[in-house]
């Protein structure tokens with residue numbers, strides 16, 4: 001096991017209250033193990049993205065604090081913090097006038113590196129052919145663009161990856177293959193991954209731990225196996241019911257029943 005596994009994250013009574021009184025995150029405390037894959041699920045508006053963004057300081061908590069390997073994220077400059085954290089979100093912003101290779105290399109250049117071999121390795125990681133390296137983002141499909149975004153997020157070799165609906169806009173086949181690529185990478189490098197998703201099936205299949213949020217609070221915090229076994233409470237089970245029913249209907253079809 002490499003000793004450079006991802007960092008531990010601790011949320012300590014993290015609350016985010018907006019000026020209009022909305023409590024997006026309500027006194028959340030939890031610890032994320034180094035090198036673990038944690039999914040955040042829950043209804044729209046339950047606070048998933050807000051909680052995720054407290055880690056890279058895109059959101060500053062009203063109360064409480066977030067620690068990475070024991071150090072409060074509010075210490076030091078935000079850009080230094082973000083350099084150590086890969087961040088993937090839906091419709092990731094690529095620079096339209098830069099090529100794929102230049103987009104991926106951007107964080108490396110900010111680090112004073114200009115490493116074409118590294119870009120090629122990152123293209124390989126996200127399963128994109130080298131032939132796309134000289135294209136601009138407009139010359140790619142949506143799924144290819146999202147893969148470039150993932151490659152760019154991984155460029156500085158961060159130990160921590162934050163993903164906010166990373167595959168939401170993708171077709172199911174691309175979604176599955178990119179998801180599997182991330183899972184392989186997470187296991188190989190022991191990355192700490194926090195992934196917000198609307199898709200409970202994706203959470204159950206990719207993550208080792210699933211947090212279910214409701215109205216700013218974590219109402220279930222357990223393993224996929226426990227969720228499948230019916231644990232985690234009503235909110236969690238309502239979310240599990242969807243992929244379960246689909247799986248049962250597909251199994252019935254496979255058996256020739258209607």
Ligand SMILES: Nc1ncnc2c1ncn2[C@@H]1O[C@H](COP(=O)(O)OP(=O)(O)OP(=O)(O)O)[C@@H](O)[C@H]1O
Nearest residue numbers: 018020022023024043044045046047048049050051
């Ligand atoms: N800048 C803001 N000002 C006021 N309220 C906000 C702001 N940003 C988010 N909120 C509110 O905070 C709550 C949590 O939002 P958040 O984006 O974290 O939810 P989410 O679970 O990620 O939702 P979704 O699945 O739809 O992305 C929502 O009620 C939202 O309207």
